Amino acid sequence: MNIVVLGIDLGKTLCSLVGLDREGAVVLRRRIRRASLTAFVEKQSHCLIGMEACCGAHHLARQFVMGGHEVRLMPPEYVKPYVKSHKNDDRDAEAIAEAATRPADQVGRATRCADFAPCPRAAGRHSGRR
Secondary structure (H helix, E strand, O other): OOOOEEEEEOOOOEEEEEEEOOOOOEEEEEEEEHHHHHHHHHHOOOOEEEEEOOHHHHHHHHHHHHOOOEEEEEOHHHHHHHOOOOOOHHHHHHHHHHHHHOOOOOOOOOEEHHHOOOOHHHHHHOOOOO
């Protein structure tokens, strides 16, 4: 199983994953707990990871980038045209994986996480200043 693109639909407790190979065929379709998501992705070979941009996605994206993966965060409006039929988490993950393979200028902008720096507010938050 050689995953080239991994689409992740984040949820509060469960995340839906869809892995695509070089031809774009689905080779992985799985739901895992959010707590074990990082460990699962670390075991995978380096690939392109697509996620919808939300508050938790930025934190996970930084972890995945540190692990050597390329991450694209996309707004939900960019992913919506790729949902094939009735919306559910598995189909969202597949649409996210497909949208991650498209050029960023086609419909919307996908953010590449390689440019992300550590959050400057996090350092100030714990420095003891008020």
